[in-house]
Amino acid sequence: xxxxxxxxxxxxxxxxxxxxxxxxxxxxxxxxxxxxxxxxxxxxxxxxxxxxxxxxxxxxxxxxxxxxxxxxxxxxxxxxxxx
Numbered sequence: 140x141x142x143x144x145x146x147x148x149x150x151x152x153x154x155x156x157x158x159x160x161x162x163x164x165x166x167x168x169x170x171x172x173x174x175x176x177x178x179x180x181x182x183x184x185x186x187x188x189x190x191x192x193x194x195x196x197x198x199x200x201x202x203x204x205x206x207x208x209x210x211x212x213x214x215x216x217x218x219x220x221x222x
Contacts, residue, residue, distance in 0.1 A: 140155045140156065140157060140186070141156045141157060141158035141169065142156050143155055143156065144156060144171060144208075151174075152174045153173070153174055153214075154171035154172060154173060154174060154217070155171070155172045155174060155177055155186070156169050156170065156171050156172070157169070157170045157172060157195070158170075159195075159196070159200075167203075168200040168201065168202060169200060169201050169202070169203065169207075170195060170198050170199075170200045171198075171199070171201075171207070171217050172188055172195075172198075172217075172221065173217060173218055173221050176188050176189075176190070176221045190221070194220075197220075198217070198220050198221070199213065199216045199217050199220060201213075
């Protein structure tokens, strides 16, 4: 998890953002996961997501220079992708 995105109306975490690819944090793509898609797993001491690598890599993404939520439909794309 690279960072979290907070819903500005509720103050709750809306998305956990994974950083994929790049080198030393540069040039990678950001993949937001709906918070509800994560489950805390005590046996591993962290959160897990029940999605295979292909599903994660095909998910909506954005680069560090973009504001993905400037597009009002971006959240719906992310939510639809994870169901």
